[in-house]
Amino acid sequence: MAAVGEALGIGARTDRARRGPRRPGGARGAFGILFAPVTLLIVLFLVPFLIMVQMSVVKFPPRTDSGYTLDHYVEVVTNPLNPHIAWTTFTIATTAMIVMLLVALPLAYFMVFKAAKWELFLLLALVLADELAPVVKVYAWQVILGRNGILNWLIPGPPVEWLLYSSFAVILTLATTYITYTTIPIYAAMKAIEPATFEAATDLGAGWWQQARKILIPLAAPGIFVAMILVYIPMLTDFVTSDIVGGTGSYMMGQRVRDLILGEGNWGTGSALNFMLLAMSVLLSLGAYRLARLNKIDA
C-alpha cells in the first residue's frame, strides 16, 4: 500500500511532479517525525490483533498456558447457527446495498452534472448527515417506524407491526446510515467524466436510458465497486442498527460476535469468528484499493 495520502486521493488529482525531488537523507527525518504515531499504532492497534489471534488458538482463553488448539475455528464452521446468521447478514446487507445504489447513482449524477452552484452544498449536507452520532440517528428511526410512530399514524387502518423490530427497519436504517459512503466514491468517479460526452450522445440520438447504460455506468464502474466494498465491510459487522431497530429475524454477524464475547464470555470462538471477519475485511479493502488505483490511472 502506498502512502495514506495517495490512497485517499481517489478522484483527486495528485500531481507527481509537484512533490519535488527525492531526498536522499529523507529516512532519518521521517523516522523522527513518524516515530510517535507509528509506535502507538503498533502497540495499541497491531499488537492487540496479534493477541486476538493468539486467543483464538489457545484452549481456554484468556489463559495462554492451557495449550494450543484449532477447536474454536472448527466450532465456528460447524455450528449450524453460524451459516444461518451469515446468510441473514448477507441478504440484509445486499438489499440495503441495492437500495443505496438506486439512490446514490442518480444523486451522484445530479451533483456532478445538474446541481451547478448547489453541488458543494449537497456534498457538505451528505457529510454532515454522516457525522452525526450514529446511535442517535438509528434511535430516531424508532420514533418514526414504531407502533405509534408517524408512519402508522399516516397509514390508515390497524398499526402495521413489521415496520419496526424487523429486517425492513434494519435495511431502511442501514441504507440511510451508509448513503454518504456509497454516494461519494461514485461522485468522485463521475467527476472524471467529460460532460461533453453526454452532449455528443444526445446529438447522436441516444436516449437517457441508453446514455446511462452505455456511458454513465461503465465510466463510473470503478467508483461503484469501491463504494460497494467500502460499505459492505462495515455493514457485515454492524450491530448497533440491528440492536436498536432489528428483531429476532434480523440477528446479524456483528451481534453474534458481540454476544459471544460480552454475553457468553466465549473468547475463543469469539476471537476465531472475529479473526475470520478481519481477514475478510482486509481482503475486501485490498480489493477496493486496487480498484481505486485503476480508477486513478483511467482518470
Next chain:
Amino acid sequence: MDRGEGVVVAIRAVESPGLAVGDVGAAARWRRRRAVNAWGWRAFLAVVGLMLFGPLVILVLFSFNDSNVLAFPLEGVTTKWYSEALTDSVLRKALANSFSVAFVVAPLCLVLGTLAAFGLTRFRFRGRGVIGGLVGAPLVLPWLIIGIAALMGYARADIDLSLKTVIATQTVCTFPLVTAIVAAQLFRFQKVQEEAAIDLGCSRLQVLWHIVLPHIGPALAAAAIFAFAWSFNNYEISAFTLGFQQTFPVWVYSNVRSPDHTAIVNAISAVISGGQVVLIWFALKLMRSRSGDQATTEMIAGTEAVAAAART
C-alpha cells in the same frame, strides 16, 4: 414556406440546441420535458433530504411533546424534558465522561495525525508504503473488530478498563482521519514555496510557522472538530474498552428500550445533534475557506471515500 414561419423555426432551433431545424413541435416537447425533469429531480432530492434529516427533526419535535409516549398526534408543548435531562445525574456523568474523553482525544489526534501526514507526504523512504497502509488500516477496518482486539490486548496486559483505555484506543483509531485531511491539504500545497523560503534564508521552524501553518491551518481546525465528533459519537470502541463507566452514546444505547427515559433521550439527543450540526458545518466551511470550491469537493471526496468503512 412562408418567410415568417421560417424565422420562428430558426429562433426555436437556436433556443434549444440539439434539435433538427424545422421541427417546431419538438421544441415545445423538449421544453416541457425539461420542466418535468426539473420537478422530478426536486422531488427526488426532497425524499433523500427527508430520509437523512427527517428523523432528527422528528426527534426535536418529540422532545417538546408533553407526553412520555412516542405517539402521534403530539399532545402540547413543554420544556420539562430538557430540565429533567439536565438534572439526571447518570446522564450528566455520561456527558461529562464523553466530553473529557473527546477533549483529550482530539488534541492528541491533531498532533499525531499531523506528524504522520508530514512524514508520509514530505519524505521518501523505504517502507513508506507499509507505514501508509498501517496508518490507513484503522480507517477501513470495522470498529467492532478493533474494539474486540483492544479488549483482549488490555486483558492480556492486565490493564483495567477505564476511560484511559477508551482514550488510548480511540486515539489510535481517530488520528488517521486527521492524517487523511491534513495530507490531502499538504498534497495540494506548493512545495516550491517551502523551498523558496529556505533559499531566502528561512530556518525550518520559520518555514513551518510562516509558510506551512497558515496554509494548512483551516484544515487542522476542521480535522480537530472531526476528531472531536468521532470520539464523542463513538459507541463501538467505547462499549468494548469502557469497563463500568458510561459515555453519552453508551447511555443512549442502554436507554433506547426503556420507556421511562424516552422523552429525556429525545431532549438530550436533540441538543447534542443540534450542537454538532453547527460545529460540523463550521468545520466544513473552514475547509472551504482556504481552498476553492473545486479543491474542497476533491478533498472531501478523497477523504470520505477511504474513511468510508470506519464507522461500526
